Amino acid sequence: MKALVKEKADVGLWLKDVPEPELGISDVLIKVKRAAICGTDMHIYNWDDWAQNTIPVPMVVGHEFVGEIVKVGSNVIDFHPGQIVSGEGHVVCSRCRNCMAGHRHLCAHASGIGVNWPGAFAEYVALPMSNVWEHRPGIDLDVASLFDPLGNAVHTALQWDLLGEDVLITGAGPIGSMAAAVCRHAGARHVVITDVVPERLETAKKLGATRTVDVRNQNLKDVQAELGMIEGFDVGLEMSGNSSALNDLIENMCHGGKVSILGIQTKGAEINWETVIFNMLTIKGIYGREMYATWYKMSVMVENGLDISPVITHRLPYQEFQEGFDLMNAGEASKVVLNWEA
Ligand code: NAD
Ligand code: ZN
Numbered sequence: 001m002k003a004l005v006k007e008k009a010d011v012g013l014w015l016k017d018v019p020e021p022e023l024g025i026s027d028v029l030i031k032v033k034r035a036a037i038c039g040t041d042m043h044i045y046n047w048d049d050w051a052q053n054t055i056p057v058p059m060v061v062g063h064e065f066v067g068e069i070v071k072v073g074s075n076v077i078d079f080h081p082g083q084i085v086s087g088e089g090h091v092v093c094s095r096c097r098n099c100m101a102g103h104r105h106l107c108a109h110a111s112g113i114g115v116n117w118p119g120a121f122a123e124y125v126a127l128p129m130s131n132v133w134e135h136r137p138g139i140d141l142d143v144a145s146l147f148d149p150l151g152n153a154v155h156t157a158l159q160w161d162l163l164g165e166d167v168l169i170t171g172a173g174p175i176g177s178m179a180a181a182v183c184r185h186a187g188a189r190h191v192v193i194t195d196v197v198p199e200r201l202e203t204a205k206k207l208g209a210t211r212t213v214d215v216r217n218q219n220l221k222d223v224q225a226e227l228g229m230i231e232g233f234d235v236g237l238e239m240s241g242n243s244s245a246l247n248d249l250i251e252n253m254c255h256g257g258k259v260s261i262l263g264i265q266t267k268g269a270e271i272n273w274e275t276v277i278f279n280m281l282t283i284k285g286i287y288g289r290e291m292y293a294t295w296y297k298m299s300v301m302v303e304n305g306l307d308i309s310p311v312i313t314h315r316l317p318y319q320e321f322q323e324g325f326d327l328m329n330a331g332e333a334s335k336v337v338l339n340w341e342a
Contacts, residue, residue: 003060003122004321011047013121015321018060021118021126025075029126030067030085032340034145036312037324037333038064039173040115045325054115062121063089063114066135066144067340076129084139086147087120088131088295089113090288104291105155121318123340133295136303142312142337146178147298149335150308151289152262153179153239154298159284160235160258163187168220168233170194170249171240171263172204172212174334178308179237184208185306188235190227194220194245203334206310215245220252233257243269250275259283311335317342 005016023029044051044061055061069083079085092099092107099107111117119125135144157167157179167188169176172195183191185208193209195201201212213223224232232254238246241263250271253259259281276283289295302308314336316324327333 001123002318004062004318006044006055006057006059006061009047009052009057011045013045013061013321013325015319018122020124021122023071023073023126024128025073026129027073027126028069028076028079028085028129028132029071029124030065030087030132031070031124032065032067032120032122034066034141035062035120035318035338035340036064036145036149037328037336037338038149040112041121042325042328044115046329056116059114059116060118060122061114062119063087063112064145064148065120065125066141066147067120067125069132070124072129079129079132079134084135084141084144085132086135086144087113087125087127088133088289088291089148090291091117091128091131092291094130105288110288121321121338133292133299136299139302140309142315143302143309145337146308146311146335147295148289149175150178150298151294152286154182154301155289155294156237156239156260156262156286157182157186158294158297159260159286162235164189165234166190166192166227166229167235167237168192168194168249168252169204169209169237169239170245171238171242172197172200172209173239174311175262176237176239177204177207177209177311177334179239180204180209181207181306181308182301183235184210185301190229192220192223192227192233194248195240197331199332200334203311203313207308215248220248224252231255236260238263241265243271247271250281253279253281255279257281260286262286312337315339
């Protein structure tokens with residue numbers, strides 16, 4: 001089969017013929033229809049320090065996808081060929097304390113599909129049946145390919161009560177923009193989102209952000225005053241990975257505000273702990289998605305009108321993957337979806 005492979009320890013990915021994945025008795029074989037490029041794939045493509053320390057080569061990469069089941073292992077009874085599915089990107093151990101308690105997203109020994117488990121930038125991917133999520137009939141395939149990053153957005157946003165609340169999102173990347181859509185769908189009043197790239201703020205607006213803020217020339221305190229807000233944001237979602245954005249967020253929360261942090265901060269990033277303490281903020285780190293509470297919420301929200309499709313800026317046949325990675329590196333794309341049926 002064709003697959004995008006990190007073939008050697010160097011910048012780039014290579015389209016190769018590789019053997020089809022082997023199917024274990026509890027696994028499901030999926031013919032990939034669409035796969036999307038994620039920030040993680042960019043780290044792997046660019047072969048940065050994290051990738052060099054994490055990715056064994058050769059490795060088939062990619063983990064955001066949708067496809068059709070074509071074969072199941074002998075132990076699998078509740079999936080069958082023909083079902084349209086995506087895969088949870090974290091394969092958990094099933095044996096640690098949290099897995100045993102049913103808190104699989106807190107597994108102490110998770111592997112990552114397309115990181116250290118053969119990935120989905122390929123014609124076929126094999127996954128344990130416990131990693132498979134069946135989509136509702138009629139779902140748009142491009143949207144279905146985004147359930148992994150949409151799951152990050154949903155997991156981060158739905159930590160807190162959103163109905164009627166004022167939400168601040170820092171970082172209008174694909175995940176921040178999708179989080180804006182989720183917050184509006186969940187009934188937030190103001191959904192204010194920040195970035196330093198005008199195109200990214202435009203995308204966030206299309207997804208439902210009620211006010212976009214370019215922090216290079218606008219100040220969040222002024223925006224609060226303009227919106228008639230008095231006591232600060234009720235909910236804050238950090239989705240930039242930038243410490244200056246995190247500080248903006250902390251300084252603009254109301255007393256007792258709730259903050260979830262998805263954006264991966266640089267080592268040594270500082271915040272003003274006095275503000276956290278005296279304003280009694282609650283801060284929670286977020287990783288991945290809840291299996292499968294987050295997936296259920298995604299499916300029903302999409303079924304019930306949540307539209308994240310404006311986050312897709314480019315659609316390409318997989319043979320043109322290089323253009324997709326170049327667009328991502330140039331900062332010109334939000335979500336690039338590769339068509340593996342072409
Ligand atoms: P992204 O890098 O595409 O988006 C980040 C955005 O933040 C960019 O648009 C950038 O211009 C903006 N930004 C930079 N400086 C800023 C500032 N000072 N103020 C406001 N915005 C600023 O990333 P993404 O794919 O949307 O993911 C969002 C973050 O979440 C990233 O840090 C990513 O590494 C992280 N992430 C975490 C998990 C997890 O499980 N914890 C999973 C996926 C992604
Ligand atoms: Zn575990």
